[in-house]
Amino acid sequence: MTAPVLSVRDLVTEFDTRAGALRAVNNVCFDVMPGEVLGIVGESGSGKTITGFSIMQLLDKPGKVKSGEILLNGKDLGRLGDTELRQLRGDRIAMIFQDPMMTLNPVLRIDTQMIETILAHRKVSHAEARQLAEDALAQVGIPSPAERLKTYPHEMSGGMRQRVVIAIALMLEPDLIIADEPTTALDVTIQSQILFEMQRLLSNRNMGLIWITHDLTVVAGLAHKVAVMYAGRIVEFGPVSDLLDRPAHPYTRGLIDSIPSNASHGKRLTQIPGMTPNLLNLGKGCPFRPRCPRASDICASDPETSSTGDGRTVRCHNPIEEGLDDTASAT
Amino acid sequence: MSAIPVESPFRRFVEDFVRSPTAVIAAIGVLGIACVAIFAAQIAPQNPYDLAEINIMDGSLPPGSVGFDGFHYWLGTDEQGRDMLSAMIYGLRISLSVSLIAVGSAVAIGMSLGMLAAWSGGRVEAFIMRAVDIQLSFPALLVALLLLAILGKGIDKVIIALVLVQWAYFARTVRGAALVEIRKDYVMAARCLALQPMRILFGHVLPNCLPPVIVIATVQVANAIAIEASLSFLGVGVPITEPSLGLLISNGFGYLLSGRYWISFYPGVVLLVTLVCINVVGDHVRDILNPRMQK
Amino acid sequence: MLAYLIRRFGQSLLVMAVMATIVFFGLYMVGNPVDLLINPEDDLAAQEAAIRRLGLDQPIYIQFLQFLKGIATGNLGVSFVHNTPALELILSRLPATLELAFFAMLLAILLGIPLGMIAGLYPSSPGSRVIMGGSIIGFSTPNFWQGLMLIMLFAVFWRVLPSGGRGQTTDLFGIPVSFLTLDGLKHLILPALNLAIFKIALVIRLSRAGTSEVSLQDYVKYARARGLSEKRIVGVHILKNILIPVVTVLGLELGNVIAFAVVTETVFAWPGIGKLLIDSIGLLDRPVVVAYMMLTVFMFVMINFFVDMAYSMLDPRIRIKAGKS
Ligand SMILES: Nc1ncnc2c1ncn2[C@@H]1O[C@H](COP(=O)(O)OP(=O)(O)O)[C@@H](O)[C@H]1O
Ligand code: SF4
Ligand SMILES: [Mg+2]
Numbered sequence: 001m002t003a004p005v006l007s008v009r010d011l012v013t014e015f016d017t018r019a020g021a022l023r024a025v026n027n028v029c030f031d032v033m034p035g036e037v038l039g040i041v042g043e044s045g046s047g048k049t050i051t052g053f054s055i056m057q058l059l060d061k062p063g064k065v066k067s068g069e070i071l072l073n074g075k076d077l078g079r080l081g082d083t084e085l086r087q088l089r090g091d092r093i094a095m096i097f098q099d100p101m102m103t104l105n106p107v108l109r110i111d112t113q114m115i116e117t118i119l120a121h122r123k124v125s126h127a128e129a130r131q132l133a134e135d136a137l138a139q140v141g142i143p144s145p146a147e148r149l150k151t152y153p154h155e156m157s158g159g160m161r162q163r164v165v166i167a168i169a170l171m172l173e174p175d176l177i178i179a180d181e182p183t184t185a186l187d188v189t190i191q192s193q194i195l196f197e198m199q200r201l202l203s204n205r206n207m208g209l210i211w212i213t214h215d216l217t218v219v220a221g222l223a224h225k226v227a228v229m230y231a232g233r234i235v236e237f238g239p240v241s242d243l244l245d246r247p248a249h250p251y252t253r254g255l256i257d258s259i260p261s262n263a264s265h266g267k268r269l270t271q272i273p274g275m276t277p278n279l280l281n282l283g284k285g286c287p288f289r290p291r292c293p294r295a296s297d298i299c300a301s302d303p304e305t306s307s308t309g310d311g312r313t314v315r316c317h318n319p320i321e322e323g324l325d326d327t328a329s330a331t
Numbered sequence: 332m333s334a335i336p337v338e339s340p341f342r343r344f345v346e347d348f349v350r351s352p353t354a355v356i357a358a359i360g361v362l363g364i365a366c367v368a369i370f371a372a373q374i375a376p377q378n379p380y381d382l383a384e385i386n387i388m389d390g391s392l393p394p395g396s397v398g399f400d401g402f403h404y405w406l407g408t409d410e411q412g413r414d415m416l417s418a419m420i421y422g423l424r425i426s427l428s429v430s431l432i433a434v435g436s437a438v439a440i441g442m443s444l445g446m447l448a449a450w451s452g453g454r455v456e457a458f459i460m461r462a463v464d465i466q467l468s469f470p471a472l473l474v475a476l477l478l479l480a481i482l483g484k485g486i487d488k489v490i491i492a493l494v495l496v497q498w499a500y501f502a503r504t505v506r507g508a509a510l511v512e513i514r515k516d517y518v519m520a521a522r523c524l525a526l527q528p529m530r531i532l533f534g535h536v537l538p539n540c541l542p543p544v545i546v547i548a549t550v551q552v553a554n555a556i557a558i559e560a561s562l563s564f565l566g567v568g569v570p571i572t573e574p575s576l577g578l579l580i581s582n583g584f585g586y587l588l589s590g591r592y593w594i595s596f597y598p599g600v601v602l603l604v605t606l607v608c609i610n611v612v613g614d615h616v617r618d619i620l621n622p623r624m625q626k
Numbered sequence: 627m628l629a630y631l632i633r634r635f636g637q638s639l640l641v642m643a644v645m646a647t648i649v650f651f652g653l654y655m656v657g658n659p660v661d662l663l664i665n666p667e668d669d670l671a672a673q674e675a676a677i678r679r680l681g682l683d684q685p686i687y688i689q690f691l692q693f694l695k696g697i698a699t700g701n702l703g704v705s706f707v708h709n710t711p712a713l714e715l716i717l718s719r720l721p722a723t724l725e726l727a728f729f730a731m732l733l734a735i736l737l738g739i740p741l742g743m744i745a746g747l748y749p750s751s752p753g754s755r756v757i758m759g760g761s762i763i764g765f766s767t768p769n770f771w772q773g774l775m776l777i778m779l780f781a782v783f784w785r786v787l788p789s790g791g792r793g794q795t796t797d798l799f800g801i802p803v804s805f806l807t808l809d810g811l812k813h814l815i816l817p818a819l820n821l822a823i824f825k826i827a828l829v830i831r832l833s834r835a836g837t838s839e840v841s842l843q844d845y846v847k848y849a850r851a852r853g854l855s856e857k858r859i860v861g862v863h864i865l866k867n868i869l870i871p872v873v874t875v876l877g878l879e880l881g882n883v884i885a886f887a888v889v890t891e892t893v894f895a896w897p898g899i900g901k902l903l904i905d906s907i908g909l910l911d912r913p914v915v916v917a918y919m920m921l922t923v924f925m926f927v928m929i930n931f932f933v934d935m936a937y938s939m940l941d942p943r944i945r946i947k948a949g950k951s
Contacts, residue, residue, distance in 0.1 A: 058850055106867070120858070
């Protein structure tokens with residue numbers, strides 16, 4: 001059996017705010033295999049980005065990884081020094097940020113930013129680095145890459161910039177890429193172009209990819225496995241088709257039902273009622289309880305993560321059983 | 332939360348202000364300096380301009396000396412035997428009054444022109460704002476210096492020069508603040524109803540311009556003091572008969588190289604303390620008023 | 627870009643014309659030009675000859691045209707005291723002032739930016755507090771008193787540096803400069819520092835504010851995510867972004883530096899145009915004062931013009947906008 005590229009064990013990340021400790025990531029566990037795409041799905045504020053930054057060890061103050069292990073190829077990133085981390089970032093583990101408009105430095109040309117990344121990790125000449133950068137741009141489908149290299153970020157559209165960022169991520173053939181909602185800020189048409197491009201680029205590589213999104217449909221086309229996050233926890237985890245066909249957690253069910261194409265004609269779209277909880281005063285019990293159609297008295301205690309076989313886990317006292325899955329969406 | 336009674340803006344301002352110890356110390360400093368200037372005649376050990384009180388035999392004594400007739404010169408004397416401490420207290424009064432009068436006039440003129448620009452719009456506004464731009468593109472000290480080179484020395488002329496270099500700051504700020512207010516619905520409505528413009532301007536628009544004007548005026552008082560001191564040092568400021576702190580320092584310049592540092596040093600320290608106190612208070616007032624201005 | 631350049635240049639010419647008009651009519655409104663431009667110590671016949679020579683007996687609009695022509699041809703009158711053309715006199719003193727201003731700016735950049743960035747990167751460290759405290763004091767003390775204190779310490783008490791003058795100069799492309807000899811350099815340090823203190827304080831404030839704002843931007847985090855060294859992040863990614871406002875403000879301050887050179891040159895007896903102005907005011911040498919006015923107006927308009935140009939080169943976003951409009 002191959003070893004996972006990334007293995008996250010019981011990750012807890014907190015922000016020490018003035019109003020108390022805010023637990024943005026709560027006991028998160030998952031593995032990413034070489035060549036595998038893991039989708040992380042959840043509403044805004046559920047802790048997806050903070051999970052990504054925890055892995056990168058790039059949390060802003062006052063954020064801090066409180067406990068847990070983040071093993072990249074077996075090496076615990078939390079125990080590495082600044083220099084070792086710097087050497088890994090951009091080389092073995094790359095990240096794509098959400099907003100392409102804010103990601104590239106506005107006063108530096110594209111070539112400067114690409115070449116500096118290469119030179120930070122490889123002992124190559126400036127000319128070789130430029131060639132590498134040009135190839136990387138060509139690979140992500142940017143026309144006339146040699147000219148594009150000489151432009152400033154603001155001279156490109158958002159979609160183009162995100163392609164540049166993807167090119168930078170792929171450039172040094174990392175073991176793992178974390179893509180944090182890379183298409184959310186883009187137009188729908190550009191979004192699907194980039195998704196298509198991404199699938200093509202991944203097909204013959206052996207890298208792990210974490211694709212963070214709030215959009216289940218994106219995950220359906222791209223990911224092998226899905227982790228559904230709610231209030232800092234992974235509430236359901238499993239292979240993508242399995243999980244989407246037969247969701248076990250009421251929250252996953254709610255997410256699926258709110259996808260427009262899933263509702264048959266004439267039927268109103270279902271929405272998950274209520275709002276995302278305030279992480280500062282969660283109280284005891286299941287955090288989804290105020291919004292959950294299946295909540296019962298037992299939900300006053302926080303459910304544990306349990307395995308349901310087939311590589312699936314769920315964190316719920318009353319998971320949806322097979323065949324009974326219509327009850328939740330009956331209204 | 333809801334139990335807290337509605338506070339007056341002034342009270343909230345004071346509560347915010349006292350939260351910073353540095354600002355409180357600086358504010359006490361400003362008050363103290365103002366008191367010294369106001370009661371100069373009562374506080375100063377000597378009247379430095381009463382020739383009967385000055386003894387030429389006591390000229391250029393270092394700090395702490397006892398004079399010919401037993402008078403204690405804590406900060407020494409100048410070449411004419413004038414007590415430096417007293418000269419500084421009187422000098423402070425001149426420095427402060429010159430800059431306060433100048434800034435007061437600049438506020439009045441700048442606010443009027445700023446409101447006029449905002450209210451009338453069109454050509455009037457364009458003309459006033461163009462003048463502001465040109466005025467602000469030249470350094471204040473140089474404009475004042477060249478003006479005084481033509482006008483000649485004198486307290487009144489220094490004040491005119493200071494007003495000329497400062498009105499533009501207020502005009503620009505007030506126009507900006509006034510425009511925000513004038514565009515609001517109720518002012519539009521009042522204008523349509525042909526209510527008296529003066530009542531709208533002074534009743535509604537003016538009060539809203541005050542916070543930024545207060546902030547800038549504080550800073551400009553410090554600037555005016557510094558510019559006046561520089562002008563006097565350069566010999567185009569206040570006349571020798573009414574020496575400000577700047578002129579005192581200038582007088583001591585000639586004696587500095589022979590080691591009689593105190594004639595220049597102590598007036599400079601007073602100037603420094605005054606300006607630091609005003610600037611710290613000004614900075615803090617701006618920090619408090621700023622978020623509210625944006626709301 | 628070219629269209630922008632031309633339009634901006636036209637604006638500059640307009641401001642020049644407006645200022646010339648103001649100076650000209652200022653001479654008539656505040657005083658009699660005869661008093662301002664004719665040496666009162668000449669005898670009556672000489673004065674009348676001068677009045678005729680200067681065209682002061684002509685109608686005002688002709689005089690105005692003459693004045694404009696004088697500006698265009700560089701004929702701004704003759705100094706009473708030195709008996710040389712005023713413009714020539716000023717230009718001969720200009721290199722000393724420019725040398726001083728240049729070194730002051732250099733000090734402001736070399737000291738102000740690193741100190742400000744340290745204060746911005748580590749806002750709560752004791753070092754940063756000292757830097758910020760120092761910058762408040764640098765801001766608040768009048769320039770001339772700082773100069774006197776520098777003289778008091780370095781020239782009177784410690785006797786390590788001279789108190790004034792320009793020292794030994796050498797010719798660089800035919801222009802006398804101080805900084806190439808040790809003696810000249812010694813004379814340059816104190817006045818340059820004196821002129822720089824205010825700017826250092828200003829640059830510290832700007833760089834600190836810029837650094838703390840830029841550090842929070844996504845692109846800085848992204849630079850870290852790409853594994854760049856801290857040196858490169860601070861020295862390139864942050865520095866280049868804060869450089870835009872700092873350079874703009876410093877460029878605009880160039881005029882202020884020349885204005886405050888009047889003070890510094892007076893304190894340190896530095897033979898530049900500032901000292902010449904103060905001496906001329908003292909000696910009632912008015913043609914020199916008027917020529918100084920017109921020359922400074924010209925310089926300011928040009929400085930504003932070049933700052934705008936430099937700004938649009940540094941910031942690619944503006945460059946594009948300017949190019950399109
Ligand atoms: N700098 C911060 N300070 C305090 N709380 C933060 C900070 N950044 C994020 N959080 C908290 O962490 C939670 C998770 O945020 P995030 O991971 O950005 O959500 P998302 O799933 O939308 O990416 C949010 O609810 C937010 O309250
Ligand atoms: S634990 Fe209870 S409240 Fe929470 S999701 Fe499951 S059923 Fe709903
Ligand atoms: Mg996010």
